[in-house]
Amino acid sequence: MSDDNVCWQSVDYEGFEIHVSTRPKEPVRPGEVKPARYTYIGYVCHPGANAALPGHTVPFHADGEDVFATPPDAHDEAVQVGRSIIDGTHPDLSVLSLVTSGV
Incomplete structure (x- = not known):
């Protein structure tokens, strides 16, 4: 999950960590000072988990069409997605595998 060129921010939530990179x-584009649109990637894990090991994270990312005007907008949406994964309200992703595998 980690990449030397990626800056990760972490948020603690309900005994898990939500890691987000915008x-x-x-x-x-030439002549522009900053990108016009942003996106995010992220993952949920237990505190201290090794994100490089298979099965220690639940990765997620923005849908292909999701774009945000600023990095904080993308970050806020990613944290909400991470919370929905932890809360069990996300339609496709869950932390159940992290809980039952003991990692």
Whole structure:
């Protein structure tokens, strides 16, 4: 899950950690100072888990069409998605595998 060129931010929630990285949706265009749109990737894990080991995280990302005007907007949405995974309200992802496997 980690990449040397990616800046991760972490939020503690209900005994789990939500790790989020915001990034430009596309490269900065010539003549522009900053990207016009942003997206995110993230994962949920237990505190102290090794994200490089299989089965120790529940990864997630923005849907292909989801774009955000600023990095904070993308971050806020990613944290909400992470919370829904932990709360069990996300339609496709769950922390059940982390809980039952003991990692």
